[in-house]
Every structure is written in structure tokens, then in C-alpha cells.
Amino acid sequence: MVTDTAQTARRRVRQALRLVTPDGLAANDRSGIRFLKRHPANLTLTGPRETMAGGLLVYPRDWRIARKLVDDRATVDHECIVEVAGQLIPDGIKRRSTGLTFNGQPLPPIKVCRQNETHLRFAVKGPQRGQVAHMCEKVGLTVVAMKRHRVGRISMASLPSGQGRYLPGYERF
Numbered sequence: 123m124v125t126d127t128a129q130t131a132r133r134r135v136r137q138a139l140r141l142v143t144p145d146g147l148a149a150n151d152r153s154g155i156r157f158l159k160r161h162p163a164n165l166t167l168t169g170p171r172e173t174m175a176g177g178l179l180v181y182p183r184d185w186r187i188a189r190k191l192v193d194d195r196a197t198v199d200h201e202c203i204v205e206v207a208g209q210l211i212p213d214g215i216k217r218r219s220t221g222l223t224f225n226g227q228p229l230p231p232i233k234v235c236r237q238n239e240t241h242l243r244f245a246v247k248g249p250q251r252g253q254v255a256h257m258c259e260k261v262g263l264t265v266v267a268m269k270r271h272r273v274g275r276i277s278m279a280s281l282p283s284g285q286g287r288y289l290p291g292y293e294r295f
Contacts, residue, residue: 142181146286153288168192174255175202177270178278182289190295191273196248198295201272204242204254206263222260224253232257240266 142162165181168191182188191198222229233245244254255265271278274295281287 142286146284148281148285148287150280151287153290155288155290174265175268175270176283177202177268178273178276178281180273180276187289187295198274199245199247199272200249200270201243201245202254202268202270203237204244204258204265205240205267206242206258207240207266208263211262222257224250224256229253229257 142165144157147157161183165183166188168180168182168188180187180191182191230247232247233243235243237243242258244257246254254268258265276289276293276295
């Protein structure tokens with residue numbers, strides 16, 4: 123049985139793969155790799171985002187990178203900026219960092235800091251789908267928007283929305 127959420131996720135993956143074209147390559151790509159017609163073939167999504175999240179997606183062509191991102195998921199940081207609404211309960215940031223459970227399992231300590239009144243930065247190792255939204259709900263906040271900015275050491279800070287780039291040989295997750 124395929125759920126609506128799974129269908130939506132597949133549709134988003136197909137839409138993202140349509141951007142893998144020479145025109146979808148960011149102007150600031152410094153990898154030196156030239157786009158070839160075979161590059162979009164056999165790309166698989168590793169580390170899917172939250173259902174409502176935008177931001178960084180990783181489609182490795184190299185099986186070693188895909189294996190690292192899947193096998194070492196529990197040790198790779200995923201950083202996201204979350205726009206929230208609502209009133210934070212007392213000691214909410216501290217409680218969100220430790221002492222919460224998700225799907226009956228205690229969550230490991232998570233780095234959470236406030237960017238401003240409406241934005242929080244989460245750094246989570248091996249996040250599960252729905253985990254960040256669940257954590258916000260437990261402390262009285264509602265997620266308005268979410269954007270993943272970093273996976274491991276790879277950041278999308280300088281990458282325009284809807285654009286992609288190749289991973290140069292010196293960059294590692």
C-alpha cells in the first residue's frame with residue numbers, strides 16, 4: 123500500500139531529478155566536471171528530507187558516497203532551519219535538546235539554537251521523518267516551514283534554489 127505521503131515524496135523526487143540538466147547546474151560550481159547525458163541515470167536519493175521540508179537533496183552517482191550516507195546515517199549531521207509559530211514552554215530549548223522520545227525510542231541529544239524569534243536551527247544526527255516536527259510540538263511550537271541547509275560537511279549556503287552542483291573530489295561528507 124502506498125500512502126499519500128509516499129506518493130508526494132516520489133513526485134518530489136521526480137521533480138528534483140528533472141532539474142538535473144546542464145541548465146540546472148549552478149554557475150558557482152567549481153568541480154570542473156562537465157555535464158554528460160548519462161549523469162542523470164541511476165541517481166538515487168539518499169537521506170530524504172522531512173515531508174514539508176525544502177532545501178538540500180543529495181543524489182550521488184558514486185556508490186561509495188551513497189553507502190556512506192545510508193550506512194553511517196546515525197553519525198552524519200543534518201542541519202535544518204525551522205520556522206515556527208506558537209509559544210515556547212518554559213525550558214523548551216533545553217527540553218528539546220534532551221529528554222524527548224520519538225516512536226517510543228529516546229532521542230539522542232540534539233543541538234538546537236534560536237536564530238531569532240521565529241527560527242530555530244537544528245543539528246540532528248540521523249533524523250527520522252517527522253522527528254523535528256514532533257520535537258517542536260512537544261514544547262508548544264508548530265512548524266511553519268523547514269529547510270535543510272547541510273548534510274555532514276556539505277552545505278548549500280551558496281547554492282541558489284533549484285540549482286545543483288557536483289561534489290569536487292576534495293569535499294567529503
